[in-house]
Amino acid sequence: DIQMTQPSSLSASVGDRVTITCRASQTIRNYLHWYQQKPGKAPNLLIYSASSLRSGVPSRFSGSGSGTDFTLSISSLQPEDFATYYCQQTYSTPLTFGGGTKVEIK
Amino acid sequence: EEELLESGGDLVQPGGSLRLSCAASGFIFSNFAMNWVRQTPGKGLEWVAGISGSAGRTNYADSVRGRFTISRDNSKDTLYLQMDSLRVEDTAVYYCANSWGPNTYFDIWGRGTLVTVSS
Numbered sequence: 001d002i003q004m005t006q007p008s009s010l011s012a013s014v015g016d017r018v019t020i021t022c023r024a025s026q027t028i029r030n031y032l033h034w035y036q037q038k039p040g041k042a043p044n045l046l047i048y049s050a051s052s053l054r055s056g057v058p059s060r061f062s063g064s065g066s067g068t069d070f071t072l073s074i075s076s077l078q079p080e081d082f083a084t085y086y087c088q089q090t091y092s093t094p095l096t097f098g099g100g101t102k103v104e105i106k
Numbered sequence: 107e108e109e110l111l112e113s114g115g116d117l118v119q120p121g122g123s124l125r126l127s128c129a130a131s132g133f134i135f136s137n138f139a140m141n142w143v144r145q146t147p148g149k150g151l152e153w154v155a156g157i158s159g160s161a162g163r164t165n166y167a168d169s170v171r172g173r174f175t176i177s178r179d180n181s182k183d184t185l186y187l188q189m190d191s192l193r194v195e196d197t198a199v200y201y202c203a204n205s206w207g208p209n210t211y212f213d214i215w216g217r218g219t220l221v222t223v224s225s
Contacts, residue, residue, distance in 0.1 A: 042201055042217055043151065045212065049211070
């Protein structure tokens with residue numbers, strides 16, 4: 001199985017640039033996607049195929065990387081961005097998610 | 107509007123069975139692969155099972171293979187998850203989600219249904 005590793009949490013302030021990392025245990029090419037989840041809600045797709053912004057998602061979100069190392073960036077953190085972010089690989093089954101990174105208010 | 111709505115979650119005893127349903131609307135159901143994902147309270151996400159648009163191919167996580175069965179009825183725009191031999195560790199919120207294929211992102215998610223396995 002491919003293991004996906006993310007930091008469990010980070011603290012930031014409104015207006016900060018935030019970067020969340022995700023590392024795969026083996027190459028997954030660009031089969032990497034990012035989701036945002038708020039308490040009591042389902043996950044919501046932000047970025048697909050490592051760097052493609054889903055329609056309707058604010059342009060302050062961006063993704064990069066290929067192979068085993070990936071990042072999700074938020075250029076200027078907004079109050080509504082405090083949430084948990086998950087990466088997911090769909091390169092091979094079993095499909096796996098990272099453990100999630102909770103973005104908290106500093 | 108594209109929507110998925112899960113139902114069927116309940117409290118069940120260990121060793122029991124349950125069938126979850128996921129009703130789709132707002133998109134051509136048969137064009138999409140479908141998946142079940144679960145989330146233990148306070149924990150992360152775990153993919154459980156997936157099925158192709160035609161139902162010709164299914165995949166399962168090792169933790170549920172042989173106990174859970176994913177299926178779909180394209181005439182009813184509905185996805186199912188038959189869960190047998192339930193264990194305490196199967197307790198979770200179960201989400202259904204669609205995807206363009208077996209190796210693509212999960213686009214639309216339902217709101218989830220809670221399954222509690224306890225004596």
